[in-house]
Amino acid sequence: MVGGGPLGMEVASGCVQAGCEVTLVSDVQPLSRQLGDHLSGMFTSAAVRRGLRVVSGGKARLIDFDEGAGSAAGTRIALADGTVLEADLIVTAIGDEPNIGWLAGSKLLVDGSLRVDTRGRLRPEIVAAGDVAFFPTSRGVQRVPLWTSAIDQAKVAAVGLLQGDAAPELNFQPYFWTEGFGLSLKSVGFTPVAGAPDYCEPGKDPESVLLRWENDDGSGTAAAVNYRIPIPKLRRLADVGPGHSVRQRR
Ligand SMILES: Cc1cc2nc3c(=O)[nH]c(=O)nc-3n(C[C@H](O)[C@H](O)[C@H](O)COP(=O)(O)OP(=O)(O)OC[C@H]3O[C@@H](n4cnc5c(N)ncnc54)[C@H](O)[C@@H]3O)c2cc1C
Secondary structure, eight states: OBOOSHHHHHHHHHHHHTTOOOEEEOSSSTTHHHHOHHHHHHHHHHHHHTTOEEEOSSOEEEOOGGGTOGGGTTSEEEETTSOEEEOSOOOBOOOOOOOOGGGTTSSOOBTTBEEOOTTSEEETTEEOOSTTEEEEETTEEEOOOSHHHHHHHHHHHHHHHHHGGGSOOOOOOOEEEEEETTEEEEEESOSSOOSSOSEEEEOSSTTOEEEEEEOTTSOEEEEEESOOOOHHHHHHHHHHOSOTTSOOOO
């Protein structure tokens, strides 16, 4: 498996569960770019405990025919540090790129990207929403290629198109989930999160925990790992911190 993002880890987890011998290649600790070191550490430890082999060694490159791979072409990769790995099957998930080629020359792109305002607008009569759009967030202008992000943006853009400046602005709070290696994560708020959580409440089993980070921008991020909690309650934990409904145990 080349790529240690959520998709790479989910594919790796499914393959390990199916009894395959799996090596995952990632230039950084798996999931650290998306979630930060703390949550990434939890998932990576769980993965290694369940039999995943994690290899760093820098960016991966497919070894092709020109390099004398012969019949092994397509089943070997080289890492930046010189490590060569061979597999029966190579799967890769190393990120996505917005499909904006068809807009080239339209004058809608700024530095090669679609940048909408807080109401999803490129122009008063043209809106964009979803994975393709960069939009203003408390962490700067960025794409957030997630399901709920696409849905929230689309609703705001539709009203923006109809009502113009009278339309409500996007008030975006990311929601993300992933499952793998026996862990189920649901998180609300921006990730990656920095450092250790400010709040930690253990659940019923050793791998179950409810966490919260107070972010530098003043926002909160809450994460439930193998912890049953309704999403509105998780949103509330992210927004205002632990209240009477969520006990605090520092
Ligand atoms: C394997 C995978 C797993 C994922 N898992 C999760 C998850 O667990 N949780 C989560 O929140 N998000 C997940 N995502 C991300 C989520 O699917 C996307 O954020 C979401 O689908 C974005 O919606 P969208 O409408 O912007 O784009 P899309 O769903 O990609 O829809 C875009 C549509 O536009 C079409 N299209 C593209 N170019 C053109 C063109 N020029 N003309 C006409 N049509 C065109 C495409 O064919 C497609 O039908 C996952 C993504 C992938 C790939």
